[in-house]
Every structure is written in structure tokens, then in C-alpha cells.
Amino acid sequence: MRLAGVARIVGLSLVAGSWTSAAEDIAAVLESSFMAKNQATMARLQQDAVQEVCSAPRGTPVEETVLSELRQQRLDAVVLPADGVFLGDWQRGAEVAGNGRGLQSSDDPTKPNGGNCYACHQLAPDEVAYGNLGPSLTGYGARGQSEPMLRYTWTKLWDTHAYNLCSHMPRFGAQGILSEQQLRDVMAYLLDPASPVNQTKQ
Ligand code: HEC
Structure with missing residues (x-):
């Protein structure tokens, strides 16, 4: 489960594994409390890289370079309207x-x-x-x-x-x-x- 990735990103796995196991416990609780129904599938529990960083516990140190790289990736992925027309009705x-x-x-x-x-x-x-x-x-x-x-x-x-x-x-x-x-x-x-x-x- 991706929440464990939060611990990796912020390098907290060094802290005696305590946050890692808390993140895994939280992930297990979430997984067992949600169910797939119609178009709301279990995929909604998968966090992308931005969500992992942004849902790290308050006070968790996150490298500024990680944040600016993620921001740049999101900016580079923006698709402007192909025909250059921005305004509709x-x-x-x-x-x-x-x-x-x-x-x-x-x-x-x-x-x-x-x-x-x-x-x-x-x-x-x-x-x-x-x-x-x-x-x-x-x-x-x-x-x-x-x-x-x-x-x-x-x-x-x-x-x-x-x-x-x-x-x-x-x-x-x-x-x-x-x-x-x-x-x-x-x-x-x-x-x-x-x-x-x-x-x-x-
Ligand atoms: C879940 C809440 C939420 C929804 C739904 C939402 N917004 Fe926002 N929006 C925000 C927040 C919070 C900000 C300001 C903080 C930020 O920049 O993220 C914002 C900022 C903006 C801004 C930038 C404002 C500025 O002064 O430059 C625009 C434009 C905007 N929203 C348009 C929209 C439009 C149009 C929709 C619907 C298609 C929409 N938003 C739906 C929460 C929301």
C-alpha cells in the first residue's frame, strides 16, 4: 500500500521503524473500511507521489527539492487546448x-x-x-x-x-x-x- 511510501520519501524509516509500521497499520484499516462500488473502485486508495508527500504527518521534514521537482513535473504535464482556443460558452x-x-x-x-x-x-x-x-x-x-x-x-x-x-x-x-x-x-x-x-x- 502506498502510504508506506510516505515513510520512504521522508526518510523516516530510520526512526526505529515506528512511523513505517504506523503507516502500514493505517493503510490496513483504510483498505478494510472501503469497498469497491460501481465506478468508485479501490483505486481511490492509491496515492500518487504528490498525495504521498502532501499527506505526510504534520511536522515531517520534506526536502524542498522533492517538492519543487514534483511541482515541475505537474507543470510539465499540463495539456493546453490543442487549437489554442481557451474560451468556450x-x-x-x-x-x-x-x-x-x-x-x-x-x-x-x-x-x-x-x-x-x-x-x-x-x-x-x-x-x-x-x-x-x-x-x-x-x-x-x-x-x-x-x-x-x-x-x-x-x-x-x-x-x-x-x-x-x-x-x-x-x-x-x-x-x-x-x-x-x-x-x-x-x-x-x-x-x-x-x-x-x-x-x-x-
Ligand atoms: C474542493 C474545493 C474546490 C473545488 C471543488 C474547486 N476549487 Fe478552485 N480553489 C480551491 C482552493 C482551496 C483554492 C485556493 C488555494 C489553491 O490555490 O489551491 C482554489 C483556487 C482557485 C482558483 C485560483 C484563484 C485565484 O485567485 O487565482 C481558480 C481560478 C479556481 N480555484 C477555479 C475553480 C473552478 C472554476 C472550479 C470548478 C470547475 C473550482 N475552482 C473548484 C478549492 C476548490
Whole structure:
């Protein structure tokens, strides 16, 4: 189980094996408490290299070079839109942002996934229900549509780990949660001056 990898990465196996065995115990408990159901398979317990590092216990020393290498790997893996078109249709983007379905055992895998942006962000100012784990994105379009801005926003949505290694935001492109077209539409929802995100509250 990959949690044991945390101990290897941070070199704690030297500490009398105590953390290694704790990590193995935790992995065994997790493995026995989860079950595979429909599209929610046991693969969700497999941590990738970033998750291993980011879920190391607080205070665990992690080499800065390990972090910057991982960040660079994530940045290098970002796929920009093939045709150079970053912006789609904000109306379809609004649906993606407000849709919290997808990838759970109870969801229909033949339907497109949502982005669930409102779970963590304020976007359109007249929407009353939103989470605040992430910053408010109301008025995001004021940043304009320069090439660096388009690339920044696309990259953030494609793989948030490329900028903030231990970010809590889903990796919409890298994990195949949203399609390229859905990403374009969400980009327009954020950046189009006509989008509700960029209107002031009535
Ligand atoms: C589980 C929570 C969560 C979800 C869901 C989520 N985000 Fe985020 N997002 C965050 C957090 C936390 C940050 C700030 C910290 C960071 O950079 O990771 C953030 C940062 C951002 C930023 C950068 C903000 C800035 O000021 O530059 C953008 C843009 C963004 N999110 C867009 C979206 C969009 C669009 C969606 C839906 C497709 C979405 N997020 C879904 C948690 C989330």
C-alpha cells in the first residue's frame, strides 16, 4: 500500500521503524473500511507521489527539492487546448460549475461529470449557496484575457498541483474529471464579461 511510501520519501524509516509500521497499520484499516462500488473502485486508495508527500504527518521534514521537482513535473504535464482556443460558452460553463455530480458510486458514469465549483467558491454574486474553502471568484473576469491570464487559469483548472502542490482543489484536466470542451466553457464562465460571475449584484 502506498502510504508506506510516505515513510520512504521522508526518510523516516530510520526512526526505529515506528512511523513505517504506523503507516502500514493505517493503510490496513483504510483498505478494510472501503469497498469497491460501481465506478468508485479501490483505486481511490492509491496515492500518487504528490498525495504521498502532501499527506505526510504534520511536522515531517520534506526536502524542498522533492517538492519543487514534483511541482515541475505537474507543470510539465499540463495539456493546453490543442487549437489554442481557451474560451468556450459561459452558459454551458455555468452548468458545469453548478453540477456536483460525477465519479461517485451513485452517479451515472455515462453522464458528463460536473466541476462542483460552488462547493468551494463564490462565483455569480446572486447565488446564495456556496462553500468558502477556496477564495471568492466573483469578478474574476476583471483580470482580463491576456495570454498569460488564459494560461494561468487553464493550468489552475487542469492541475492545481502545478502551482500549489498540496492544493485541495480537484485536478479537473489531469484526472479526466472535465473534458477539454467543459474546461473551455468553465473558463468562459470565469472570464467572459457577459458571464454572471462578472456582474455586480442587483
Ligand atoms: C474542493 C474545493 C474546490 C473545488 C471543488 C474547486 N476549487 Fe478552485 N480553489 C480551491 C482552493 C482551496 C483554492 C485556493 C488555494 C489553491 O490555490 O489551491 C482554489 C483556487 C482557485 C482558483 C485560483 C484563484 C485565484 O485567485 O487565482 C481558480 C481560478 C479556481 N480555484 C477555479 C475553480 C473552478 C472554476 C472550479 C470548478 C470547475 C473550482 N475552482 C473548484 C478549492 C476548490
